Amino acid sequence: MLPLSLLKTAQGHPMLVELKSGETYNGHLVNCDTWMNIHLREVICTSKDGDRFWRMPDCYIRGILLSIFGSQMSLAKSDIDVLHKVIDKVQEESKTRADRKPPGVGRGRGRGREEGGGARQVKGIGRGGDDAGGRGMGGGRGRGTSSGRTGSSRGGRGRG
Amino acid sequence: MSGSRKETVLDLAKFVDKGVQVKLTGGRQVTGTLKGYDQLLNLVLDEAVEFLRDPDDPLKTTDQTRRLGLIVCRGTAVMLVSPTDGTDEIANPFIQPDGA
Amino acid sequence: MSNGSGLESLVDQTISVITNDGRNIVGLLKGFDQATNIILDESHERVYSTKEGVQQLVLGLYIIRGDNVSIVGELDEELDSHLDMSKLRAHPLKPVIH
Numbered sequence: 388m389l390p391l392s393l394l395k396t397a398q399g400h401p402m403l404v405e406l407k408s409g410e411t412y413n414g415h416l417v418n419c420d421t422w423m424n425i426h427l428r429e430v431i432c433t434s435k436d437g438d439r440f441w442r443m444p445d446c447y448i449r450g451i452l453l454s455i456f457g458s459q460m461s462l463a464k465s466d467i468d469v470l471h472k473v474i475d476k477v478q479e480e481s482k483t484r485a486d487r488k489p490p491g492v493g494r495g496r497g498r499g500r501e502e503g504g505g506a507r508q509v510k511g512i513g514r515g516g517d518d519a520g521g522r523g524m525g526g527g528r529g530r531g532t533s534s535g536r537t538g539s540s541r542g543g544r545g546r547g
Numbered sequence: 548m549s550g551s552r553k554e555t556v557l558d559l560a561k562f563v564d565k566g567v568q569v570k571l572t573g574g575r576q577v578t579g580t581l582k583g584y585d586q587l588l589n590l591v592l593d594e595a596v597e598f599l600r601d602p603d604d605p606l607k608t609t610d611q612t613r614r615l616g617l618i619v620c621r622g623t624a625v626m627l628v629s630p631t632d633g634t635d636e637i638a639n640p641f642i643q644p645d646g647a
Numbered sequence: 648m649s650n651g652s653g654l655e656s657l658v659d660q661t662i663s664v665i666t667n668d669g670r671n672i673v674g675l676l677k678g679f680d681q682a683t684n685i686i687l688d689e690s691h692e693r694v695y696s697t698k699e700g701v702q703q704l705v706l707g708l709y710i711i712r713g714d715n716v717s718i719v720g721e722l723d724e725e726l727d728s729h730l731d732m733s734k735l736r737a738h739p740l741k742p743v744i745h
Contacts, residue, residue: 393678433641
């Protein structure tokens, strides 16, 4: 499951977003794009130290500045259930997408799923083993994570 | 997937000629009237006012301001845009006993 | 495009993530992508301190942005369950300096 698909599917749901600066934003996710830029509605912004709060009707946040999304909005059981439904939905969607892929054509795009899975099962979950398997299959090298900005110190998390 | 491919997530058109609050990377915070924008999020703000920051903690803003007038905010530095209309400081809305 | 990070084998397992700001988040790896954005389910943060035991904050379902991920490690649940968190003392990690 891809983080971005989860985010897409989570549209309309309440969530917490933490910026690298340490500020947190609680609101309903209206929209997000492939850069993880997000649009929140009915937002409560909490300062880094967690002692000042602002309400704003709307806000747009640059993806590159985000650090964490959470469902922490409220830990009510019902909310968590909703989010698990979201997860299930994403999983279903990605499954149907995988099913749609004609067999044998999957080659071009990275390592074939079944092959990889098979190799892994034989080798167990040892890190070295898996690495070797991955490389043997000719998977392109990973790109390093993108540069990122100065880390922020831990910050007030929406609940003071 | 739903219709937002290249489109920006937030439609800034509805903020034109309205007050917006912009936070920039590095911690600067500016409000002004949105006069124009492009898809890179470069913004033109009129009657812009910058909130000066606490010299001890540059991530904290104070109530002191300085007037900037008509400015362009470089899109690459824009980290957050929100309308000033309806934005207010409020009391802690999370007062719940289950504090973490 | 293949995911070079090799996290496939850890999907649905409990992993421990250390973020650039020195936080330690533990949860079930539900997904990831090329940028090492990570989906963690049933996650909690472990807050270390020299004065008291390890605090565990429940976080729930989290997406951690790849830029903010320093270290991803598997967690031996068996071993972990034997730890007495209330007795552990440790210095909190410092943030990464770029």
